[in-house]
Amino acid sequence: MSLFLQLLFNGLTVGSFYALTALGYTMIYGIIRLINFAHGDLLMVGAFIGWTLLTTVAIQHIPIAAAIAVALLLSMAATGILGLVVDRFAYEPLLRGSRLSILITALGVSLALENGVQLGYGAGFKAYPHLLPSVYLPVGGASLGVTQIGIFALSLALMLGLYLFVHRTAIGTAMRALALDQDAARLMGIDVEGVIRLTFFIGSALAAAAGVMMGLYYSEISFTMGFLLGIRAFTAAVIGGIGNIPGAMVGGMVIGLLEAFTAGYFSSRWSDVAVFGALILMLMFRPRGIFGERVVERM
């Protein structure tokens, strides 16, 4: 029982990272039908921006909570802007072209980001400063880290905020409208390209939040961290139902739990087998995903 609880806590923490990252995949796929291969790398860039901020002198002289908040917010803003710039200059000119050219461009952006960060920061791991208290609460024989609670709570808050934004505001409604019919959205007076840019900003900012929290949780980051994480988060988006926001949240948690339980009861070597095996089963028996309405299209 204590092992089960421990794995549950670990799984929900990792699941939070996947869920935040999967949201970006699903939102971008939802509005422009692009699998943004660079999305995991934007998370990585966010983690590095957070690292830079947290290791600079200025920020070390303010209280830890404030330092983390500043690093998180600035990293989200900067990575959001980077995502927006990528969309504006790499993807937007190709929106009316073939789907293949924009997909290949996304791969190119991914490589450019990884190699750019490698060039700037070096190929080695970067150690995140140990800022969070190692306080654990005993729960049913397992130990629940205060950090884990914080990560889970902040992720839920961001996801709830996103959900309310998309469902309760005019711009959020415009986002859903243009996912359904771009030309009709234009006829409503919606600046479609502008809303797409905003979607990239939001998706990238959420990925950056996950990146900074991952750095704080795992204590180290590297320029390759975004690749496999991105693929797993994309799997989460597909399992939840690509294009569907609650689906990405649930899918992220499912992947996190699957990974944690496989690692705990079998071996962490099997976690990728479990994750991608689940993807294959989902695609065989319910290709629309848990919440999805649309059939996943071939890219």
Added chain:
Amino acid sequence: MALLEIDRLHTFYGKIEALRGVSLTVGEGEIVALIGSNGAGKTTLLRTVTGLERARQGRVAFAGQDITHLRPHAIVGRGLGHVPEGRRVFSGLTVAENLMLGGYLHRAVPRLLAERSARVFELFPRLAERRGQLAGTLSGGEQQMLAIGRALMAEPRLLSLDEPSMGLAPVLVRAVFAVIAAIRKSGTAILLVEQNARQALRLADRAYVMETGRIVVSGPAAELARDPRLRAAYLGGEVTA
């Protein structure tokens, strides 16, 4: 000066010239019908005017200002509303959300949107009953009402409608035409593309006939309705009007 002035417009789809120098005007408060068979270029003309297609050559002016190269959302902002072919309501959004999007440009003024949606609900009481329902679950006639109501939310000075009666039962076709007449009464000019030429000519002040990307005939609607050549081609032979 006319409200909408289209001057020798050329639009291409790849190498195919869909519009071959179309000129057309719509005056303030006027109903102008555009008729012609499938593939004549009527929809292309409306899509070019609304900015969804790019004109290769020619000029579109609205209220005296050149709008040829503006993006669609900017054109809507100038007061040119459009009800697209096939209705194109947002099927996964509610009726209320669809209407709200129609007034998207005025989203900062909730009071204005509330007033206008009240007016739309007055015009289409059925929509009021179904405001919380997903648009995709509405009947064809209700979706057409929603598409028109949505365009009215922006209070356009000119409303273009592309085949608003398509696929509707005769009783609904009459309802749609009655609504168009009511919209004009409120001072909005109408550019109406219709397959149902007979009804369109009865309602319109003036009309244009398009064939393979060109305007071939134009004049007062009543005159065109009596033209024997048009009657043979578009009005199904004998007309008892």
